[in-house]
Amino acid sequence: MALAIEAVNLVKEFGGFRAVDGVNLRVEEGVIFGLLGPNGAGKSTTIRMILGLLKPTSGYVRVFGIDVERNRREVLRITGYMPQHFSLYEDLTVEENMRLYASLFGLKGGEAEERIRELMDEFVLWEFRNRLAGKLSGGMKQRLALAVALLHRPKLLVVDEPTAGVDPPLRRYFWEKFRELKRRGVTILVTTHYMDEAENCDRIALMSRGRVAAEGTPLQIKRLAFGGDLVELVVEGDPRPALDGYGARLVEFEGDGSYSRIRLLVPDASEALVPLTKMLEQRGVKVVRAYPLPVSLEDAFIRLTTGR
Ligand SMILES: Nc1ncnc2c1ncn2[C@@H]1O[C@H](COP(=O)(O)OP(=O)(O)OP(=O)(O)O)[C@@H](O)[C@H]1O
Ligand SMILES: [Mg+2]
Numbered sequence: 001m002a003l004a005i006e007a008v009n010l011v012k013e014f015g016g017f018r019a020v021d022g023v024n025l026r027v028e029e030g031v032i033f034g035l036l037g038p039n040g041a042g043k044s045t046t047i048r049m050i051l052g053l054l055k056p057t058s059g060y061v062r063v064f065g066i067d068v069e070r071n072r073r074e075v076l077r078i079t080g081y082m083p084q085h086f087s088l089y090e091d092l093t094v095e096e097n098m099r100l101y102a103s104l105f106g107l108k109g110g111e112a113e114e115r116i117r118e119l120m121d122e123f124v125l126w127e128f129r130n131r132l133a134g135k136l137s138g139g140m141k142q143r144l145a146l147a148v149a150l151l152h153r154p155k156l157l158v159v160d161e162p163t164a165g166v167d168p169p170l171r172r173y174f175w176e177k178f179r180e181l182k183r184r185g186v187t188i189l190v191t192t193h194y195m196d197e198a199e200n201c202d203r204i205a206l207m208s209r210g211r212v213a214a215e216g217t218p219l220q221i222k223r224l225a226f227g228g229d230l231v232e233l234v235v236e237g238d239p240r241p242a243l244d245g246y247g248a249r250l251v252e253f254e255g256d257g258s259y260s261r262i263r264l265l266v267p268d269a270s271e272a273l274v275p276l277t278k279m280l281e282q283r284g285v286k287v288v289r290a291y292p293l294p295v296s297l298e299d300a301f302i303r304l305t306t307g308r
Pocket of ligand 1: 037
């Protein structure tokens with residue numbers, strides 16, 4: 001599998017402060033990869049080094065095998081970037097901004113006009129084409145910024161908090177776009193503070209204090225945070241003696257003598273529930289209900305970044 005991004009031992013120091021402290025990332029081509037982490041974790045700094053906008057103190061990045069420091073122009077040609085803060089010209093109109101960036105990306109004449117028109121339609125910007133970018137609403141600014149990032153049909157799209165301050169319908173629209181781009185083979189690196197959005201990522205790297213604290217699929221991250229999957233059972237009586245010596249850790253118990261509700265930590269909920277129920281029944285415990293307990297990525301995130 002080709003790597004869209006390979007970051008090796010990336011370090012960035014500002015004065016004596018290490019904002020990025022030895023980050024390793026491998027992002028496969030064609031995936032939606034989420035970079036998560038609390039404020040100040042080093043996400044934007046990492047992104048800027050990946051794009052060649054900031055020189056690493058040490059370490060290096062390859063984008064589709066191209067060394068970013070040595071071939072910055074080539075990398076910029078195949079990457080689209082939507083920065084965390086609106087960075088287009090506020091005193092130019094929507095259309096003028098698109099024209100300007102189209103020419104910076106090397107799009108010419110009819111090709112540029114066609115692509116601008118296409119993106120204006122796609123992102124519902126046509127009717128606002130003569131409005132100054134600085135006068136757009138927050139959501140419209142984000143739509144324009146994404147349209148501009150896509151002008152030159154990049155193979156890698158890097159979006160830094162694209163949905164910050166965006167209303168729910170537009171957030172959903174953005175994610176539909178990301179999935180559509182993925183279907184067309186575009187690799188996407190996205191940062192977000194919305195954990196429901198992060199669930200949509202194929203893989204996630206969780207950053208904390210300049211380091212990658214965890215990396216994997218959303219399911220793997222949750223398992224890592226909790227040491228397994230949680231299952232909940234409602235049973236008759238007290239099942240605790242029957243659980244003795246069985247490979248599932250009891251993490252919560254609530255019982256009134258006649259019924260109990262228990263929570264267990266197991267390596268894999270989908271594999272554990274049937275044998276667990278069977279075992280309890282064999283030991284004379286009647287199981288009323290047994291189900292996997294969904295944990296949110298938010299719980300995992302808080303646990304991994306704060307230890308709580
Ligand atoms: N140019 C700079 N000079 C000095 N310090 C900086 C600079 N850029 C970033 N930092 C510091 O580096 C740390 C990481 O910042 P960064 O913007 O990468 O975090 P982030 O994970 O993107 O946070 P957020 O979620 O708030 O966007 C912060 O402590 C920030 O203050
Ligand atoms: Mg940031």
